[in-house]
Amino acid sequence: MQWTPSTPGQYAGTWIFLLVLGIIARALTSGKVLLEEYWHKKFSSVSVVIHEKDGTVQTLRGPKVANCWRTSVDLPRAGLQLVTAGVYYLLYQPPHINWHTLPLCADSLLIGYL
Numbered sequence: 001m002q003w004t005p006s007t008p009g010q011y012a013g014t015w016i017f018l019l020v021l022g023i024i025a026r027a028l029t030s031g032k033v034l035l036e037e038y039w040h041k042k043f044s045s046v047s048v049v050i051h052e053k054d055g056t057v058q059t060l061r062g063p064k065v066a067n068c069w070r071t072s073v074d075l076p077r078a079g080l081q082l083v084t085a086g087v088y089y090l091l092y093q094p095p096h097i098n099w100h101t102l103p104l105c106a107d108s109l110l111i112g113y114l
Contacts, residue, residue: 021091028084035080039073 005011 018091021087025084025087025091028080028087032077032080032084035077039077043070043073 003014005014
């Protein structure tokens with residue numbers, strides 16, 4: 001399915017749609033940065049208790065704690081990434097190229113322009 005605007009109203013609508021889609025894409029990207037910062041601040045203060053084989057217990061706090069899987073963080077992160085990828089796919093869809101009409105090598109392109 002291809003979209004080819006033919007009237008001035010369709011051209012204006014297409015440009016407005018692309019502008020809004022670009023704004024949504026940038027908002028999703030910046031929203032992800034803000035959410036990552038929020039999640040980092042929220043869960044970096046959580047302590048992790050490690051039981052070692054010799055029976056000792058070690059408690060880690062702050063920046064030493066590795067980022068581990070959290071359903072409350074990673075599922076929304078995955079959903080946001082899915083939506084962002086879909087918006088960027090719609091925004092940057094390349095035009096249809098007829099590969100049969102292109103020259104077979106780059107040399108013929110250069111010769112044609114000389």
